[in-house]
Amino acid sequence: MEILETKLMKGNEALAEAAIQAKCDAYFGYPITPQSEVLEYLSREMTVRGGVVLQAESEVASINMIYGAAGAGARVMTTSSSPGISLMQEGLSYIASAQLPCLIVNVNRGGPGLGTIQPSQGDYFQSTKGGGHGDYRLIVLAPNSVQEMADFVFLGFELADKYRNPVLILSDGAIGQMMEKVVFYKRDVVKPEKSWATTGKHPHRERNIITSLFIQPEKMEQVNLSLLKKYKEIEANEVRYEEVNAKDAEFLLVAYGLSSRISHKVVDLARHKGLKLGLLRPITLYPFPTKRIEELVPQLKGAMTVEMNAGQMVEDVRLAVNGKIPVTHYGRMGGIIPSPEEVLEKVEEFISNI
């Protein structure tokens, strides 16, 4: 692809710039550290370059504005951080039920509660297992660099439109705040026709109705089944992951987002010491790369997840491994980021106890 420009940017700024380039029609949001740069950047840039930017009175309002604008066929995005994302869960459940495409970004900070403004991965369960009520799934993308903060905006909108499903970018305070080189490419952004959108009743077609209320159990179950069918399709087609030295690995780290960057360094340090350590980095947290982990199990003696939480993704790894090898977790909480040296020590401890 032809390069448009190369910049040094914060993750949050790169994401905001990408939203403009991806022809996002409207952004609704409410400021919260560590992602306020998104609202700041878009207020400055998007209002000039085309698009609606509106600071809502709360996150509950932002998500319902997203619901309305997505229903009207607009390409829409909101961003927040953990406590704000919790406030959005009711709306997200409605949007998932009504099958509307939109992009939600969580720049994860430490919790529970108001917690801390420092980076965390404590929202994995909330992101991948529903979060709101009812049987639904979000497609969850986990960037681990400033470049991916930009790239996943394009991918996120694309997947949201393809499946008429909300997409969540699950980032964290560190990826949002850090600066790296980011390359923007010349892209032909095409927004698909949305024949289902509520754009006004035309004489030549039936009324379009967007709702999440299906009072009759038989109708509700049909909706549930069609959602399920869609999720199976997503699971079959959209699994994304990356590997570092996994092919000949005897021990495997599994980590996403910032933890995967740290774990990459751990693998380098371990290989230097002659340890056959590899890394599997899920890029999509839902759908999870279960099958790939199953494939790797026969060559492995053990696996460890590295997460900035009390151990959440480790449950999905255990399900994939299905008891065949020992699986453990190492993590720090409270907004503390583990150092590569610290993780390596835990890896060596784990290996010596197998």
Next chain:
Amino acid sequence: MLEEIIIAGFGGQGVLSLGQTLAYAAMLEGKEVTWMPSYGPEMRGGTANCITILSDLAISSPIISVFDTAIVLNQPSMDKFGPKVKKDGLLVYESTNIMTVSDRKDIKIFGIPAAEAANKLNNTRVANMILLGSYLAKKPVVKIDSIIQALSEVLPERYHHLLPLNRQALETGLELIETVKVQ
């Protein structure tokens, strides 16, 4: 080339912009860079720091706990990061602000009176660029011209009249470090 640097001091001393300018300059020279700021409670009234990594290859972890170089501008940062410099590493500090210097013998330590020198240039705010100049004298990881180009791309045009002053500050730093003794 892989250079892992911690830059730390009080908020307002230009610690974050020092790292950012260095990272931008390295990017302009085609290197991979990461710049990771502290943005937590310590930013609000206390010390600020940023980890800046420059490399020829892709950078894995942007968070590290030991450093090739520390550039420190206040006493708490000296106390915190002095012990975190790798053996044979470099420690550059602002000597008008820091009273107690690390007593390590296994690293190279240079005290630069940058605040005083910045005063002589009639702008106390370029002390950070003086320290950057001193650092680049010992480790020429980027060219001075790249720093100036980075500043001209980062700074809004209304500040471009300050570019010559910044160049002067960088050159002051380059010269100053030759006059101070290695500790």
